[in-house]
Amino acid sequence: MSISYEEYKQLVSKADLDGDCPVKRLLTVFSGKWHIRIIFELTKVDTIRFGELKKQISGITNTMLASTLKELEQNGIVLRTQFNEIPPHVEYSLTDSGKELYTIFYEMALWGSKNL
């Protein structure tokens, strides 16, 4: 982190005036209940199967996990790879831009360690 709160405020106020705020765009993409939680789990692994991912996120249903993964795939954040072995299976991982989201979770970890 190399920016002060005052500098940050100037930056977001300017983006707001331009009517084109990148934070709002990101929060719109991740507005569902599970998006951020799923991405966080994916930052921890190279690749993971659906069932294993579901086990890591208590409370999520198959339907919610499947539909959120599909949305994240459409947004270029999640990569879905199908292995045509016997039996066939599917693995999920983050795309290169998806991986870059780790900086957000790192800041969350710093804040959470200090304040929660």
Next chain:
Amino acid sequence: MSISYEEYKQLVSKADLDGDCPVKRLLTVFSGKWHIRIIFELTKVDTIRFGELKKQISGITNTMLASTLKELEQNGIVLRTQFNEIPPHVEYSLTDSGKELYTIFYEMALWGSKNL
């Protein structure tokens, strides 16, 4: 940001093994649809009234805004100040720990500018 993705992965894997992950704690506190969006609006201002805040967040109802603000107040992130003027009014702002969340939004802004 002064940590690589590989270093980050080691860190969160360790926190996970310890069963005490600060990111999960933060995501639990902010698990509602509006928490992060409201905090983001509050990072932009010194203080704001209820009605003005509502105008900034399209789609939110009075009930949702009021209950989420109350939760954030209970978690020590939002400060509610009542002014006993005539007419009386209430203003909302971030506490000191709430303000420190700006680093998360700054990383979101960087990622959003590049990828969305």
